Amino acid sequence: MRVRPAARVLLGALAVAVASAAAGQTRHREADFAVLGDATIPPQDAPWQHVILPNQWKADRPGETRPGWYRVTFEVSEPGREPWMVYLPRLREGGVLYVNGRVLARVPEPDAKTWVRWMRPHAFPIPPDDLRPGENTLHVRINPANRDRIISSMHIGPDEEVRPLYESRFFLTYTLAQIISAVTLSVALFVIAVWLRRRMELDYGLFGLACLFWGIHTLNYVIEEVPEPWWIYWRVVRYAATGGFAVAITLFYLRFAGIRPRGMTRAFAAYWLSGPLALAVGGSAWHGFVDRFYQGGLLLMGLVMIGAAVRAVWRQRTALSAAFLACALFGLAGSVHDYLLSQGLVVDPEGPYLLYFAAAALLGVAAVQLVDRFARSLSAVEQMNATLALQVAQKERELAANYEKLRGMERERAVSHERQRIMQDMHDGLGSQLLTSLAAVERGALDPKGVAQVLRDAMDEMRLAIDTLSPGREGLLEALGNLRYRLEPRFRAAGIELGFSYRDVPERLDISAEDALQILRVLQESLTNVLKHARAKRVGVEISLARDPGRFVLVVTDDGGGFDTGVPPAGRGLTGMRRRAAAIGAALAVASSPQGTRISLEYPLAPRP
């Protein structure tokens, strides 16, 4: 079954509590103690003293060079019936265990080469052969060179009763430390990486550092053996980590509470460095001092944190700040407890270190706070983006409206230009034609037939304008076809054959409506001249394109009587045709003889780009 670590901690703690209550009969809290020379077990009649476990014989015997011996007796009714086990919750600096005079186990002890400090509990199965029915004896030899010379109570009993106690304790004091160390170091790497990318987010930096320091601090519970020359540096690192954690997490929560005193940050940093530096410079001579006073000073940070937490609760009144306050209180209590424990003072030396859990809770609340802030800032960014998108859309609409307005103005300008052109055209074409005709009629110079003629001319003029100016028309060629189609009945009525021929003319011609209208007028004028005056049998219109330079060429030939080109008869409109040709930059040539007349118009085409 998989159980989550937190649940396992609780289960473990519960198991310890239950087991300690239930396993009263396996636990030995009393022992005999003797300090005696060397490697052999002290005899039965040695000066044994009665002591209470856990026991420390460091304080009252400074300078002792002989090992200390502890003796515990226990009853076994049937040695072979079930496996037995010895379990010591704490044996920090090792020792040698004997059962009935035979070595049961040697837990490595500090020596000149290696520094040892066991955080894990120890347990050893007792070989059935070493047990005897009735009374048995367990001796534990503690090396006088040990720093603490401390021994916990002992459990001696059947395997199935003792092993669960041992395993719970192992998990709590060793496996859990490994887990916490791994998790906090991983989180630290991640958060610090984030912070390096976003330096202004100081909270991430502080949280990352707190995790990093706590991870390193926790390694202290995992790394139990260090080569002696490195030990002092390991201690430097360990104090730096402990102090660093306290400073970083305190600063984090000060910021959380809205307190950002620069001076305090510096003071904290200075204090943080003082202990490890003293130890690094002064060496192991300073160890005791640093261990006691530097670590003790760190407890003050807990007070600062509680102050910040109270302020945060007062100001914010949130679940998070309440959780922070609870953690801070727990943290301080845990720190005090651990401090006393590590100093060998007052509290039960068998109890587990509490700062573990307090630190985990502090880091957890900090993590929740950071995640909360991260999520909030993401939401804020999203909201900002949405607002921005709205603004952009708004601007786009405004731009589109502006563009539409500009286009409307453009259209209006084009329309007004076109209107002006048509007005001009009316003025020059139909208008002037009607005015001249009106003048002639008023003068009495026209008979009804003449009036009909001028009106017909006016109609023709209007039709040409419609042909070229109507939207959707395809320009000159279509208008030419329409002109021809319109004039055809008149030529038929007059008995004149009208022939059109096209040479090299493409499907489309790019000639502006204005110019096309002038060309058509020239053609219409030529053809009506033939109708009115030429007495022709045949009239031909040839439309072609000439190259180099590109020209549109229109030739009208008839076989009528011709006229003197020098003195054109009135009404032939040659002057008007010349004027129109000149207006569009075209060349008009008129040749007339008694055999007929030839009028040609050459209009230069704009070179194609």
Place this chain on the structure above:
Amino acid sequence: METIGILVVEDETEFLRAYCEAITREPDFRLVGAVSTRAAGMAVLEQSVPDVLVVDLGLPDGSGSDLIRRAVQLRSDCDCLVVTVFGDDQHVIDAIAAGATGYILKDSPVGELAHCIRQMRAGGAPISPSIARRLLARMRAPADQPAAQGSPLSERETEILQLVAKGLSFAEVGAALGISAHTVVAHVKKIYRKLSVHSRGEAVFEAGQLGLLK
């Protein structure tokens, strides 16, 4: 001698008189009626449909198109000649869609009306380049329809329209295609009929789309 019965519907009296004179002048033409409103025209049509209907589109009490539609409905071989001031494309195309097979400008020479009527009775129909162009555009197969439902025009008809649109006369079109001018105008008339049918089809299609037909 077989005479051609003609009904004239024209609201402007000057033109009405001129058309009546032009018709009565021809021995083989017979004027069956000369009226100036849509209602009167309808009344005559309900009595009997003439061989030829000469009609102005803009009548005081409605459109001449209604008369054309009714005449063709009652008698499919009735030739309808539209009289128009400008020969502008939209009005002419609408009249053709209603069933007209010819149109004539109001200011055409006097003899032109008779010429036109004879041409139509002989199975032909006049067409200008602009009208040819419009017809081509209108009868082009829509891009979103399958080829089978494409242009209702035959290839020959399309060719004729293309040449007319370029400004060629019927004789020139005939020469270019190796057929007589008479055949060309016969094709044009067929094209007009197709547009009329085509337009009715479109109307039915649109009515169906609008849910007017069940």
